[in-house]
Amino acid sequence: MTTAANTEPLLQVRNLKVHFKTGRGRETVMAVDGVDFDVLPGETFGLIGESGSGKSTIGRVIACLLNPSSGEILHLGTDLSKATRRDRRFKRRDFQIIFQDPHAALDPRMSILQSVREPLDAIGAGTRAERDVIARELLDRIGLGAYYIDRYPHELSGGQKQRVNIARALTIRPKLIACDEVVSALDVSIKSDILNLFVELQAEYGLTYVFITHDLGVVSHISDRVAVMYLGRFVELGPTAEVTGKPLHPYTRALMSAEPVPLPRGMRGDDQRIVLQGEIPSPISPPSGCRFRTRCWKATSRCAEQVPVWREIEPGRWIACHFPGDEAPQGMSTVL
Amino acid sequence: MIEDPVTPGAATGNGAATSDAKRPDSVLEVKDLSIFFQLGRSEAQITKKVSFSVRRGERIGVVGESGCGKTVTALALLGLLPPNISRTEGSVEIGGRNLLRLPERELEGIRGRQVGMIFQEPMSALDPVFTIGHQLRETVMAHNKVSRREARERSIEALASVGIPAPERRYDDYPQQLSGGMRQRVMIAIALACKPQLLIADEPTTALDVTVQAQIVELLIDLTERTGTALLLITHDLGVVAEGCERIVTMYAGEVVEDGPVDRILLHPRHPYTSGLLRSLPRLAKPKARLASIPGRVPLPGEMPSGCRFAPRCTFADDRCALEQALAPAPGGTLARCCRSGELELQGALA
Numbered sequence: 174m175t176t177a178a179n180t181e182p183l184l185q186v187r188n189l190k191v192h193f194k195t196g197r198g199r200e201t202v203m204a205v206d207g208v209d210f211d212v213l214p215g216e217t218f219g220l221i222g223e224s225g226s227g228k229s230t231i232g233r234v235i236a237c238l239l240n241p242s243s244g245e246i247l248h249l250g251t252d253l254s255k256a257t258r259r260d261r262r263f264k265r266r267d268f269q270i271i272f273q274d275p276h277a278a279l280d281p282r283m284s285i286l287q288s289v290r291e292p293l294d295a296i297g298a299g300t301r302a303e304r305d306v307i308a309r310e311l312l313d314r315i316g317l318g319a320y321y322i323d324r325y326p327h328e329l330s331g332g333q334k335q336r337v338n339i340a341r342a343l344t345i346r347p348k349l350i351a352c353d354e355v356v357s358a359l360d361v362s363i364k365s366d367i368l369n370l371f372v373e374l375q376a377e378y379g380l381t382y383v384f385i386t387h388d389l390g391v392v393s394h395i396s397d398r399v400a401v402m403y404l405g406r407f408v409e410l411g412p413t414a415e416v417t418g419k420p421l422h423p424y425t426r427a428l429m430s431a432e433p434v435p436l437p438r439g440m441r442g443d444d445q446r447i448v449l450q451g452e453i454p455s456p457i458s459p460p461s462g463c464r465f466r467t468r469c470w471k472a473t474s475r476c477a478e479q480v481p482v483w484r485e486i487e488p489g490r491w492i493a494c495h496f497p498g499d500e501a502p503q504g505m506s507t508v509l
Numbered sequence: 510m511i512e513d514p515v516t517p518g519a520a521t522g523n524g525a526a527t528s529d530a531k532r533p534d535s536v537l538e539v540k541d542l543s544i545f546f547q548l549g550r551s552e553a554q555i556t557k558k559v560s561f562s563v564r565r566g567e568r569i570g571v572v573g574e575s576g577c578g579k580t581v582t583a584l585a586l587l588g589l590l591p592p593n594i595s596r597t598e599g600s601v602e603i604g605g606r607n608l609l610r611l612p613e614r615e616l617e618g619i620r621g622r623q624v625g626m627i628f629q630e631p632m633s634a635l636d637p638v639f640t641i642g643h644q645l646r647e648t649v650m651a652h653n654k655v656s657r658r659e660a661r662e663r664s665i666e667a668l669a670s671v672g673i674p675a676p677e678r679r680y681d682d683y684p685q686q687l688s689g690g691m692r693q694r695v696m697i698a699i700a701l702a703c704k705p706q707l708l709i710a711d712e713p714t715t716a717l718d719v720t721v722q723a724q725i726v727e728l729l730i731d732l733t734e735r736t737g738t739a740l741l742l743i744t745h746d747l748g749v750v751a752e753g754c755e756r757i758v759t760m761y762a763g764e765v766v767e768d769g770p771v772d773r774i775l776l777h778p779r780h781p782y783t784s785g786l787l788r789s790l791p792r793l794a795k796p797k798a799r800l801a802s803i804p805g806r807v808p809l810p811g812e813m814p815s816g817c818r819f820a821p822r823c824t825f826a827d828d829r830c831a832l833e834q835a836l837a838p839a840p841g842g843t844l845a846r847c848c849r850s851g852e853l854e855l856q857g858a859l860a
Contacts, residue, residue: 223718223719223720223721224718330806332806360574360575360745361574361745361747361786361789361790362574362785362786362789362802362803363574363802363806364789364791365789365790365791365800365801365802366800366802368791368800369799369800369802372797372799387718387719389719389792390790390791390792391791393791393792393796394791394792394794394796394797394800395791395796395797413796414796427720428719428720430723431719431720431722431723432719432748432792433722433723433726433746433748433749433751433752434748434751434752434792435747435748435750435751435775435787435790435792435858436751436775436776436858436859437751437771437772437773437775437776438751438772441751441752448720448723448724448727449720449723449724450724452688452689452690452691452718452720452721453718
């Protein structure tokens with residue numbers, strides 16, 4: 174469905190749905206409710222959305238920590254939820270995940286070296302000495318030298334702990350890493366260090382990233398393509414420069430304009446400011462039709478009745494909206 | 510929105526000057542505020558001679574990484590430091606009285622009434638066992654001699670003024686029934702219920718989604734402009750400061766290192782640390798290009814360098830930086846704690 178002719182996608186996601194039962198099984202949270210995309214080798218695929226949009230759930234499905242409720246996700250062409258246990262265990266190694274809270278992801282009773290070696294121990298690679306060498310080399314590469322290997326997580330700063338988590342994910346040489354808000358908990362200057370590290374490692378190890386974040390600055394800096402998610406569905410997908418530079422979906426436009434820009438008044442384009450009313454509705458009972466319509470200034474009765482079709486309106490640019498771009502709904506002027 | 514009263518040109522005279530002379534229209538004067546914490550038998554200095562003042566209706570953003578003393582300074586302004594482990598020097602004057610030397614009883618009259626505060630996580634600041642109406646009414650009644658009924662009416666008005674839909678119904682809701690954005694609105698309503706002269710907001714939008722953050726920033730600007738309440742906004746987000754504030758105070762390692770008009774500092778910072786913060790923002794950089802960063806980390810209170818505290822992380826440091834630095838006027842009408850501020854052309858938010 175996406176461009177790039179001859180490369181086989183690392184991930185193919187087709188009508189993916191993940192539903193959770195809640196309220197003693199009476200209610201269903203539609204965390205992800207019909208999402209389609211491919212991730213190509215070597216790219217950074219950005220996934221942006223607010224809390225409750227379902228972006229982290231997608232990250233967990235990618236890392237095989239959750240199975241889809243329906244639809245399918247093909248890891249290198251294979252549906253791992255239907256594979257044998259053994260096969261799944263083996264193939265999911267190529268798909269790792271790094272989480273937001275670098276502290277919670279580390280066992281406080283394991284030394285840094287143990288933590289980084291643990292994935293290798295788990296798959297039983299080589300001898301203990303060989304595994305130690307790999308772990309030390311990786312720690313060295315991500316900027317934590319010999320001084321740190323016998324330290325424990327509480328002795329490290331947030332940025333250092335996130336480096337350990339990166340080393341951990343790299344030990345078994347994955348093809349793809351889902352990065353779930355990996356820099357959100359970090360201070361601004363450390364955030365830029367870690368982002369630089371991600372860019373370097375991508376080139377060195379030929380990695381593919383799915384970069385999940387709510388931070389527009391981060392996603393526009395690091396990703397080649399970006400998908401914008403709202404209440405369990407994609408609303409827009411395309412090359413990052415195009416999506417951020419000329420957003421077509423009203424939600425993307427609102428998101429872009431809500432991002433505070435550190436520039437003086439008059440250089441920010443405040444005249445284009447769209448401040449959305451209200452907050453993201455509950456994924457238990459999402460609005461009918463287009464899910465964004467309750468906060469959309471363009472919404473008409475059609476948006477309540479018809480679910481907008483996920484369609485490719487320009488090569489490589491996908492959108493789900495009845496009134497994309499600047500076109501105003503009939504009989505109504507755009508309020509901007 | 511009302512036009513920014515502090516235009517970059519005019520601001521150079523009075524907007525930035527944190528002079529010793531007390532200005533008649535200032536609502537807060539912080540002078541040489543040093544905060545010490547008792548750690549075991551030793552004492553650690555958390556902030557060192559922090560000085561700044563806030564004028565009536567002014568909106569100031571206090572920025573810096575974690576560990577720079579932003580929050581602890583804010584807590585000191587309200588007399589909320591734990592008295593058993595802390596010691597303070599200097600003064601914090603509100604309405605001509607030094608809060609640092611006031612007994613708790615008198616502080617209670619100032620908190621809420623003259624200074625309101627909101628925090629990052631509204632859920633932990635609201636009591637889950639009382640309705641939001643109860644908590645608002647309590648604030649109103651604590652500071653005003655009004656009947657329960659009148660307090661209820663004022664509370665509902667306060668909820669309406671922060672944009673809570675159907676405030677009469679929401680009045681009887683418990684905090685957990687509201688979304689994060691709505692809870693932060695309730696906190697703002699409580700903080701502003703007694704029309705304080707100053708609102709201190711510590712990372713008020715950090716826990717919120719970006720579209721909700723935009724609403725809250727807009728609300729804070731709108732309310733402070735309408736009521737003339739000054740705002741001290743503590744944040745790590747320079748974008749929020751750019752949109753919401755007129756002045757930036759940069760803190761580093763317990764000191765004020767730069768103080769001046771926002772629009773000026775964003776483009777022409779005069780302290781290498783402010784410049785470092787601005788340059789490391791990914792938003793304005795070229796995609797995938799190497800982001801600037803500030804090497805190292807904020808020193809711990811016990812390990813402060815003797816001269817310029819930023820020198821070990823500063824690419825511009827030379828011999829003179831081994832000496833203690835003063836917060837002094839720099840070109841462009843800002844104050845900077847850097848002996849090289851006059852000669853360096855530092856990069857701001859734009860390359």
